[in-house]
Amino acid sequence: MSVTVSLAWPVIAVLLLLSLGAARVAAENPESEHFLPVRELYAPAHFGNAYEVMGAAEMADYLVEMKWMGFNAYSDWFTATDVNDPYSAEHADEKSRHRFEKKKAIYLAAQEAGLTLNVIICPNHVYLNQLADKKIAATKGRRIQGQLICPSTPRGREMILANHRNWFADTAKAGIKFDTVTAFAYDYGGCACDQCSPWILTSAKLTREIHKIAKEYHPQIVPWLCSWWWSGEDHKLFNAWAASEAPGWLKGMTMHIEYNQTRPKDVPVPEGCRKLAFVHIGYGERSGYATYGKMGPVFGPKRIPVTIAELKKLGFSGFQAYSEGLFDDVNKMVLAGLASGWHPTPDAALRAYAGRYLGAKEADAARWVSLLKQCVDPVNPTELREELDSLGRNEATNWRIKQWRSRLDLVEYERAKNAERFLDAQDKLYRDVYGLGKVEHVLNPAVGRPDWARRSTGKPDR
16 A cells, blocks of 8 residues: 655645654665665575575565665675586586576565665686586685686686676566676685786676676666775775776775674775675674574674674775574674664664564563573573573564574583584574575584584484
8 A cells, every 4th residue: 555645735744754753764864873875685595504495485575574674785696606507508407497596586576675686796606517627727726715717718708708698688587687796806716827816806807897798788787896805905906906997987895894803994995986894794792613503593782783883983885794594683683773773772673673573572672682682692591591481482483582592502502511412402403493404615513513512422413
């Protein structure tokens, strides 16, 4: 149902404006001290994480909730990891086709929800079947990983550009309208051969070619770069190249915030390029084994608000929030809630979260806020479980509540060095709460697992 307000009804117009609430009005006011205009959720669907496991309709519902939290943009990665070329008559298979059909469906859902669309690319990361020709293989080196080919070889560059043409043409045909494309030079990406050195410039030139192709199908699309893993020398080289060879081309730089820091490095960017931050929300206050949900849900009640304050202080335009699943749900709420101006304080955001997602009545909201904060580093898991029992009346059907019980259990078993119960609880969290199957790469709970957490029985670890 829509409501139209005409000039003949000024009183009604005023009443409608007031009914929006001061916080929601502030969210649309760039002059608000709480406002960051770009609030993007980067949710790559890969490695068996929740975004890859969820069906398109389920993911669409979740994106509606992300919009409610305060995000206004969405991105995924055109990932070729572990699949063949879905556009190849010779190599296409069901797995590769399904991956890209699902990505298109989710992008369309995000567009329907009113989110602006960004797409992440790692320019020289290619499909499995494209690695067969060793003559075009990338030269590996420090921080150079993935399914990579060398863009300095004619055949390699041709293949890379063809891949991107297929992606941008296919998405445009589906009705998807990308606003931005963000390229990562590293992780995945890179080639250490002499022709590609320095890599940061080879990557920039390749990205510029890819952007020209993208504009053929998405005329409004503008280029961003992410400085994940960039060195100070990379920034200097790129800025000099941009000033001389591509003035005005780059429109955004998502600046890498290193682990356990709350602000990006304050380095110059090319003229006309807006500064954004790449905010890692997959850990709590500090990174460690618990990163990516291996110890249950993560929450940085101090780190996230301080990060927002730092970005405002530095004059940043917003952020890409890097997420690898559902376990960072509370971080999402606080980050987007504060950055949008919809909530003036972290506690206000948490009270709204408790009311919408945890079934909290107004009288219980403050108790939920206290409980969530204490679960970050629980002093007494037993007491907190009792409080959870009192508050979590709908826990049996609410994954958001169940994940916090898992958090308390895992902390207790970790402190007791009880490997059997710890691993059983971890399995239950992954399967019964988050609905995950096999997870890979750094998301695998076996990666970084402490030595004490080994089963003494013949039962296999996850």
